[in-house]
Amino acid sequence: MFFYNIIRYFFSNIKSMFIVFMNIFSKRETLLYPEKKVNIPPRYRGRIILTRDSNGEERCVSCGLCAVVCPVGCISLQKKEGKNGRWYPKFFRINFSRCIFCGLCEESCPTTAIQMTRDFEMSEYKRTDLVYEKKDLLISGPGKNHKYNFYEKSGKINIFKKNNKNIKRKIVDTKKILP
Ligand code: SF4
Ligand code: SF4
Secondary structure, eight states, X not given: OHHHHHHHXXXXXXXXXXXXXXTTTSOXXXXXXXXXXXXXXXXXXXXXXXXXXXXXXXXXXXXXHHHHHOTTOOEEEEXXXXXXXXXXEEEEEEETTTOOOOOHHHHHOTTSOEEEOSOOOOOOXXXXXXXXXXXXXXXXXXXXXXXXXXXXXXXXXXXXXXXXXXXXXXXXXXXGGOO
């Protein structure tokens, strides 16, 4: 058994050296990150943002669906009502130290306000720095779905802006569209 093990280990080492030798000149699979940028797939689920519609208004209507659906409970927000009757988040907070980037918040959002981006460079030294407030989340543009405007389709007061004009749309009577 002793001699058998010696022979086995010897050939195992020879085999390993042979594999290493065969790959000395092959193309390197690893990247010298961060000098070389990583090619991230378009549907990668990275840092979360809050977006605005094409009129520059906040898309989030504080419905709370994203917070309810989040499996780790890392979203918190508080609703406030504007003078025009629209709801918006007084504060909106995501604790990225708990987020598992599952994407359920994005899928559940009826206004496409909350969206995931391809940014994964979020490392921090302090865990508390991974708690993002609304000012860190809200961007000035629409992100994905450029043209989608929730208030063109529904809303408490169905007035929306188009080409800088206020357009009033008749509110749908939901009892008349029952199947
Ligand atoms: S990606 Fe998932 S875990 Fe992260 S905030 Fe959204 S629902 Fe929660
Ligand atoms: S981000 Fe979307 S799902 Fe979350 S509260 Fe705002 S509108 Fe609702």
